[in-house]
Amino acid sequence: MKLTKKLNLVLMTALLCISPIVTTMPAQITSAAHIEKNKLGFIGSPYIYKPSGKRYRYYNQIAKHLFTDTDGDGYSYLDGNDTTPITSFTGKTITIKGQKYYEIAKNAYIKAANVLTLNGKNIKKGKLTLNHKSKLYTKNGHQTNKELAADSIISYAGKVKKKTTCPKYFYYIGTNKYAYLPTKKINGHDYYALKNHLYVNAQNVGTINGEIARLNGVTYATVTKSSRTQTISNGLTNHKLVKGQKIKIDMAVAPWAEDFDGYIYHLHNYPKEYIDEGYIKIRNDLPIAGYNDMAYTYFKPINGNQITTYKVDGSTIAQTLTIKDNNQLTVDGKFYLWVEHDHQAELFYHILHSDSDSDQTADETIPDYSNSFVKASDIKITGGVKLASLNTAQDAQADNVIATDANKQELRQLFADGQQNLANAYTDATLKQNYNNALSIAASVIRSTTASRGDVKEATWLLKTTEDQLSDLYFEPWS
Incomplete structure (x- = not known):
């Protein structure tokens, strides 16, 4: 050639894995003795739901009322930590289609899968949340008749370990520091062990201990809005992606532009091309890199x-x-x-x-x-x-x-x-x-x-x- x-x-x-820049590091829960009663802290930016389980549009009057603080940035924060937003909780929970929700106002609910802390305490410790509907398996790889819905919260078996090199499945705990829950290989796939002696596919897990679970590898994304791909520096290419198309991605990248809020994703089969997160729905969260990396x-x-x-x-x-x-x-x-x-x-x-x-x-x-x-x-x-x-x-x-x-x-x-x-x-x-x-x-x-x-x-x-x-x-x- x-x-x-x-x-x-x-x-x-x-x-x-490439260590993320400081602003993308996960929240570390600190002492919260002064947190008022009935306060919820979230994983990311949660949607608000109606009593029927139908999601409100995120930017609605309820959200504006509940999440706007004196600084005007949309949230109050846990112990001044600018990555863990909090809001009030009425003290009531309801079940909608088998899933638990916390009531934060009349006709306004937060899905339990999105709640990280209750009154400053991490209620996701020792638990996994699912990002996809998942069958459960035995240790021998036999599929059971049990199936869990997306956003289910389940207790895992085993202990989380730490590494300074990046495992296949992990979450961030610091710069060049990673935590992972050991997996078991069953029929060529990676599974997490659960407390009930069953197993769930590791790729279907969205959080571990309330931290975002990431795949150090290649995953899929579905294009939600037709768009052209871009270069690392935000210039558009001639490569068109159409709504509904599935693409392979392998890295989340924080771009150099100071006014860009979020990530662009690296296309696995197109070395110099990226797509804005606003145009895709990702299958798994990925390692985070900065522009220079x-x-x-x-x-x-x-x-x-x-x-x-x-x-x-x-x-x-x-x-x-x-x-x-x-x-x-x-x-x-x-x-x-x-x-x-x-x-x-x-x-x-x-x-x-x-x-x-x-x-x-x-x-x-x-x-x-x-x-x-x-x-x-x-x-x-x-x-x-x-x-x-x-x-x-x-x-x-x-x-x-x-x-x-x-x-x-x-x-x-x-x-x-x-x-x-x-x-x-x-x-x-x-x-x-x-x-x-x-x-x-x-x-x-x-x-x-x-x-x-x-x-x-x-x-x-x-x-x-x-x-x-x-x-x-x-x-x-x-x-």
Whole structure:
């Protein structure tokens, strides 16, 4: 496969948990001795129901009256914790279609599945809530005649454990800290053990101990409103999703936009595409990543804070790159280059030039810095997007021949379109400069009579990549 045909593989992400940003951490219930009697705390933002069990529209007069506080943000909060809203409870409960509800006002009820605390006490401890209708099974995998409705609350068997690496099923308890309830494998599926010696499918569990249960893997979402997908930086793509369509998703992402409330979801089969949560209904909650985790690949030198940089031909650049204040730099490509001096192919990463580089380098005028590389053996990838190698060592060796005019045809067309693309770009100045530098490099390679086929492929990759970055990136890559 050609180097330039593999661009869509660059942003493939490993399905690993990424710790959420602070604002997305789950509520930790603290001492609530001062909480008034008959107060309820919720999991998320609950709907209000009528006595018939029919849901009110969320933004109705009852909700406005009950949930608007002096700050105008819609809720009062448990012990000042801005993630656990509370409201008054009349002291009465009713059962609607077999499910328990708490009365919060006349003709207004909250489903018990959405209640986390009663008078400050966690009433979900030791319990699971279901997000789907679920059959129950024996330990041998035999289906029983028992079936539980969605939002049922059931007691589990066993003990929750903690880890610093992300399990398949988990909930967050802190940064890089996860809690999980051990599962049992039955007929190839994961099940939780219940107090009644029966088992329920782990994928049908919405909360554990009142915390949102998450699947570290791939799940489905149903499109509720037709829409186009978007890039990580909110630009629309040409990929249309239609109402009722099922799609695979693997990550919830908190976007960079400060005015965006909620998540966008990463499409599993489309590495660079996302969908706003307002257009889908998800099957399972997923790990949470921040924008930077899904947009950039971070690295540090293995030894010290300085690192040698290289040109596309594998020769060294005069000045070393100095990384200050324990910052992590970013790379955007991984491939083999043919190093003529050593007469062998070696694995390199391409450095993503940013507007912060003037603070990182000893010399802002390093030659060819806009197209410089670091050896894979000199660095450690510390987080972000997992990059796949765009070629092999054999490819690099085979491409170490003089390029023909036919080899340069695609690069010529990209260069011809370049100035118009640059003029139409509305983006960060550094991203524009990167693209402009890529155009200059392309022009040099096109004119050269000694450029190798590998040089042409790399220049083509660079031009395509920097063009994509004009719309795909919001430049804040330093962690």
